[in-house]
Structures are given as C-alpha cells and as structure tokens.
Amino acid sequence: MPKPPEALYLDRIATPVGEGLLVTDAEGFLRAFDWTTHEDRMHLLLRRQNPPTSLRAGRAPNAIRGALETYFAGDLGALSKIRWRTGGTDFQRAVWTALCTIPVGETVSYKGLARRIGKPSAMRAVGLANGANPIGIVVPCHRVIGSDGSLTGYGGGMDRKQWLLTHEGAAFRRAA
Known part of the structure; x- marks a missing residue:
C-alpha cells in the first residue's frame, strides 16, 4: 500500500x-x-x-x-x-549545506563553492544544484556570484539578489 x-x-x-x-x-x-x-x-x-x-x-x-x-x-x-530540511540528491544537499557556511556579508564563486564540497571541477553541477535550492534566502544561494565578482542568476530575480546582497553588506560588481 x-x-x-x-x-x-x-x-x-x-x-x-x-x-x-x-x-x-x-x-x-x-x-x-x-x-x-x-x-x-x-x-x-x-x-x-x-x-x-x-x-x-x-x-x-x-x-x-x-x-x-x-x-x-x-x-x-x-x-x-531557522530549522530547515529538504529532499534532493546527496550532491544537492551537500551544496545546500555548503551554502549555509557562507557568512552574511560575504560571497563565493561557483568555483569556490565547488572547492568547499571537495569537488573543484564540478562548477556546473554546483551551479545546477544552487539553482535547484528550494529554500531561498535561508539557504543563501543569493551569495553565489561570478568569479569576476559580477551578479549571476538567481531564481528570485536579479533585482532581489542585488537587494539581498546590498542588505547584507556584501561586495559585488553591479551590472552596467
């Protein structure tokens, strides 16, 4: 049954x-x-x-x-x-847990996040897992930016990502 x-x-x-x-x-x-x-x-x-x-x-x-x-x-x-939990694959959950280690006011690149989980060549997979994060803000996927400091995609919209990072005092390169 x-x-x-x-x-x-x-x-x-x-x-x-x-x-x-x-x-x-x-x-x-x-x-x-x-x-x-x-x-x-x-x-x-x-x-x-x-x-x-x-x-x-x-x-x-x-x-x-x-x-x-x-x-x-x-x-x-x-x-x-906030207590949270989610489904997803083991890899996704590893990425989401690593996102929670990014301090408020700081950012990390996809490459840096891949290194944090011990998979330095898995930048694209890390990006896909980041994009599949169901718990925005609390699991801070908005703190992931491009290697050059530029804003990259955010499921909630780029205006929100920029607002959140500014709210947290994080440094990033604003879009032209």
Missing part, C-alpha cells in the same frame, strides 16, 4: 522585496521559501525533491516567521535560527 502524501503547509509573508511563500512541515521545519512571482517554480522543486506531498494553507511557525521578519528588519544573523 503506498504511503499517504506528506502534509506541507503554505503561508505567505510580506517582505521589502515582495511577498514570500513559506512551506513548512508538521514538525515545524522550513521546506521551501520562494516568491509569489515564482510560485510555479517552487511547486516544481517541491515535486521533484520530495516524496508525494499535499500542500495546504497553514500558518508557518512563529519562530520561522519571526526570524524572517527580523532578518528583513536588519538582524542579518536571524536566518541561522
């Missing part, structure tokens, strides 16, 4: 850069964070990286909401308090 779908809960939160979507599980872990403008992408990542799930409306735990609100208000270390 197949296992019933796991219940996940969808909440929304206002941020200075648009409405965010928070997906949590019954144990209070954050499973996804994305933007309403990219909701289809979030659903796709949830389907690809998790066993069958059932997504329904529900309020995220106060600890998660509070940490996000505090981060956007200027307490840049607040996100480290």
Whole structure:
C-alpha cells in the first residue's frame, strides 16, 4: 500500500522585496521559501525533491516567521535560527549545506563553492544544484556570484539578489 502524501503547509509573508511563500512541515521545519512571482517554480522543486506531498494553507511557525521578519528588519544573523530540511540528491544537499557556511556579508564563486564540497571541477553541477535550492534566502544561494565578482542568476530575480546582497553588506560588481 503506498504511503499517504506528506502534509506541507503554505503561508505567505510580506517582505521589502515582495511577498514570500513559506512551506513548512508538521514538525515545524522550513521546506521551501520562494516568491509569489515564482510560485510555479517552487511547486516544481517541491515535486521533484520530495516524496508525494499535499500542500495546504497553514500558518508557518512563529519562530520561522519571526526570524524572517527580523532578518528583513536588519538582524542579518536571524536566518541561522531557522530549522530547515529538504529532499534532493546527496550532491544537492551537500551544496545546500555548503551554502549555509557562507557568512552574511560575504560571497563565493561557483568555483569556490565547488572547492568547499571537495569537488573543484564540478562548477556546473554546483551551479545546477544552487539553482535547484528550494529554500531561498535561508539557504543563501543569493551569495553565489561570478568569479569576476559580477551578479549571476538567481531564481528570485536579479533585482532581489542585488537587494539581498546590498542588505547584507556584501561586495559585488553591479551590472552596467
């Protein structure tokens, strides 16, 4: 008999850069964070990286909401308090864990991130895993930039990436 779908809960939160979507599980872990403008992408990542799930409306735990609100208000270390988990491959989870080692206010290149996980020639695979990160901001994929210091793609949009890095005080080369 197949296992019933796991219940996940969808909440929304206002941020200075648009409405965010928070997906949590019954144990209070954050499973996804994305933007309403990219909701289809979030659903796709949830389907690809998790066993069958059932997504329904529900309020995220106060600890998660509070940490996000505090981060956007200027307490840049607040996100480290959020408990998260995700599916994905072992390689993807290694990349996402490595993203969490990038300090606030710093950036790393794809090459640097590949080195951090012990796979220095896997820059393209690291880029793909970074792009498949379902927990934006908390798992800080926005802190990955080009080797020359330029902004590179971000699933939430380049304007948001620039805002987030500026908010965190990170150095990067602005687009012309």
